[in-house]
């Protein structure tokens with residue numbers, strides 16, 4: 165159900181700000197746990213920002229050189245995907261095209277060989293699934309890759325999802341569960357009284373509530389009343405889309421310069437860039453050139469193809485590059501679910517679950533301690549001075 169009517173005097177049990185993959189996953193989890201009155205507010209179009217721009221790769225192992233808390237968190241979320249996708253299909257009839265072919269990381273030089281050797285060693289020593297391949301063995305799996313590929317690793321458990329279908333499925337699931345999806349509505353500020361949330365102020369009027377979840381991606385720290393110590397910046401990524409016929413790869417294929425992602429409908433995505441360009445959402449000649457050159461290094465025949473589409477999006481990055489998850493220690497009823505940076509699609513199932521646990525049961529997974537917003541407090545001089553002026557309800 166999409167609300168377009170006047171929402172003055174509106175109330176909600178929980179308000180989620182941001183309708184990307186993170187906000188939608190949390191809303192669905194809350195509704196599945198019988199929180200009946202959930203409102204999700206999206207400024208433009210549901211899933212229309214980073215969550216649509218993404219490549220949908222679910223690959224914590226492919227670039228990891230050690231096992232830390234973030235690595236374990238990401239692997240846990242990846243391993244939730246088969247059930248997540250199956251239940252979403254039951255709920256909505258939408259197939260999110262979870263593709264379990266696996267991911268290849270290809271190398272060209274002696275330096276790459278050493279790097280892949282080390283990655284293979286530490287991952288096998290931890291009991292993780294990873295296969296070491298020669299260039300010829302890699303070409304047996306993917307005949308179109310360059311003759312210059314001299315070594316590869318195959319990660320059978322690193323997979324991919326069609327993230328735009330995932331957005332469609334999460335949207336449909338929320339509609340069916342009775343979540344009120346309010347798109348075309350901008351949240352300007354939070355209303356806080358006696359250090360507790362009492363409302364959100366939106367372009368369509370205030371909504372009274374005691375619980376707010378900030379899931380506004382790269383814009384999360386621009387909402388008034390968010391503690392200034394929490395700073396989320398946009399990191400622009402550009403993507404290219406080819407349409408080779410027939411499809412030229414089965415695996416997601418990485419090199420040290422980027423990746424290729426074959427989709428079931430015949431599209432081949434190539435990405436990406438990593439740029440600090442503010443909120444300038446556009447593709448650039450330089451960006452496209454770099455991606456094309458990376459793609460043709462992996463599959464030389466891509467040089468002959470024209471791309472059919474291109475786009476850009478903003479990865480939400482916190483100062484330390486890690487997610488910001490869980491309750492605020494300064495404002496009762498305020499929760500964060502942001503800063504997912506390069507991995508928001510991968511981390512959607514676990515984020516939905518842990519935030520719903522925290523909101524409904526006050527349950528605190530050890531992961532929420534690691535990724536707590538409180539870790540940034542030391543950079544703010546005092547809790548009080550880290551807030552913008554409080555807003556009273558008009």
Ligand SMILES: Cc1cc2nc3c(=O)[nH]c(=O)nc-3n(C[C@H](O)[C@H](O)[C@H](O)COP(=O)(O)OP(=O)(O)OC[C@H]3O[C@@H](n4cnc5c(N)ncnc54)[C@H](O)[C@@H]3O)c2cc1C
Nearest residue numbers: 182184185186207215219220221351381401507508509510
């Ligand atoms: C090129 C590219 C490739 C990527 N590839 C991958 C990948 O392969 N795998 C992976 O796991 N991740 C990938 N990512 C990262 C992933 O896309 C993000 O981490 C994820 O989408 C973040 O989701 P989100 O819901 O937090 O943010 P978003 O999808 O950006 O959603 C936030 C929403 O909040 C809304 N909003 C903001 N402010 C307000 C407000 N004041 N009021 C109301 N609404 C508001 C916005 O309009 C937006 O729709 C990629 C990102 C990019 C850019």
